[in-house]
Amino acid sequence: MIYIHLFLESFRFALSALRANLLRTILSLLGVTVGIFSIIAVFTLVDSLENNIRSSLNFLGDDVIRIEKFPWIFEDDYPWWKYVNRPKANYEEYKFLEENAAQASNITIFAERFGTMVKHENNSFNSAIISGVAYRHKDVFEIPVEEGRYFSVQEVDNGANVTIIGKEIARSLYPTSNPLGQELKIRGIKFRVIGIMEEQGASVIDAPSADEFCYVPYKTFFKMYSGKGVWGVESIIAAKGFETDEGLKELEGELTGLLRQKRGLRPKEATNFALNRPEAFGEVVSSIFGVISLAGWVIGSFSILVGGFGIANIMFVSVKERTNIIGIQKSLGAKNFFILFQFLFEAVFLSLLGGLFGLLLVYLLSFVSLGSLDLNLSFGNVFLGLSVSVIIGTVSGIIPAGMAAKMDPVIAIRA
Structure with a gap:
């Protein structure tokens, strides 16, 4: 009970100090408020931007290895012309890997063509991404069909003229009607719409969006695009690993051996x-945003440091003003830890109050429209902001509180 009483009395002292010197307290808290706002605003922006970029890269697949002609990062000592002369992945290699790869949960083959025009009557969409896929493509990459259905095995094997389209294509070609069961034309060939995907929306890095995709069976795709020549359409084989294969090392080794x-x-x-x-x-995204987060810490630390000095200053003044009260409390039997905790709690309370105002500003900032970037104040950042506030309050108040606790009651009561 004594600790509860101590807590409540310290809380009352803090409130009375806040009310008695409102302007002085507000000016002292501005440093903590600005510091917490700076750090948490940067972290919120970084987290939101990183999540948006990672979600934009979902089209690359999760736990997926892609077999391609060109690497994403070229080797420094490897002649460029050898990359050009490499053979393309083909359907026979895909079937071979599908039958023999034991470390892959699913395997698919696909090819894509960007910037294609699709038409329906007088309506057209000029920047569609035509993607020819195998039946198990949905088990390797996410194809969220909202209306209709996915391809059947027979449609894929027979190269049927059916398609699954994104929301943007559906809105452009069928502004007043339901696309399901209707026809559209790709390179003059008629296709029947059997599915419509969920809306994904635009991304910060302008990555390919599912809203602009138009999926067709793989064999149907090569009726329109032969893929011949060095710079023709390239097929890509993609294999999804098991969750137990950490780092996909086993799958990578198996694919290398089988394809060789x-x-x-x-x-x-x-x-x-x-x-x-x-x-x-x-890994590249994580390293970039790690540097940005470090910069946020450095920038915010200066504001936090100023806020800490402000809290320390107001606590020194508060101890000086209440010296007589400290002497009376000690003469009535108050222990040193009671005085220490009283002023330390007041410092933490004031710092925490400044941190809460900083978090409130970040929360209000999250409602500002930044185009395709959605700001979300996460629980982790809220906890971080409150933790930093408590630490700053503790560090700033420990010396003034210690001075108050060590006062001689006789000298203090005469002040």
Whole structure:
């Protein structure tokens, strides 16, 4: 009970100090408010931007290895013309890997063509992404069909003229009607719409959006695009690993061995394909935002430091003003820890109050429209802001509180 009484009495002292010197207290808290706002605003912006970029890269797949002709990061000592002369992945290699890859949960093959015009009657969409996919593509990459259905095995195997379209294409071609069951034209060929995907929306980095995709069966795709020539349409084989395969090391090794075997490469011959993984982009994104977060800490720390000096200043003044009261409390039997905790709690309370105002400003900032970037104040950042406030209050108030606790009651009561 004594600790509860101590807590309540310290709370009353803090409130009375706040009311008695309102302007002085507000000016002292501004430093903490600005510091917490600076740090948490930067962290909120960084977290929101990083999450937006990572979600924009979802089209690359999660735990997926892509077998392609060119690597995403070129080797410094590898001649560029050897990349050009590499063979493209093909359907036979896809079937071979599908039958023999034990470390892959699912395998697909696909090819894409960007900036294609699709038409329906007098309406057209000029920047569609046509993607020819295998049946198991939905098990490797996410294809969120909101209306209609996905391709059947027969439609994929027979190369049927059916398609699944994104929301933006649906709105452009069918502004007043439901697209399901209707026709559209790609390169003059008629397709029947069997599915419409969920709306994804635009991204900060302008990455390909599902709203602009138009999926067709893989064999149907190559009726329109032969893919011949060095710079023709390239097929990509993608394999999804198991969750137990940490780092996809087992899958990567198995794919390398199987594809080298399929292409008849001798042990001393160089591998003529690339295994690309989306984690490479994730690591780059994490390193970039790690630097930005560090910069946020440095910038906010100066404001926090100023706020800490402000809290310390107001606590020194508060101890000086209440010296007589401290002497009376000690003469009535108050222990040193009671005085210490009383002033320390007041410092923490004032700092925490400044931190709460800073968090409130960040919360209000999250309602500001920043285009495709949505700001979200996470619980982790709120906890961080409150924790920093408590630490600053403790550090700033410990010396004034210690001075108050060590006062001689006889000298203090005469003040």
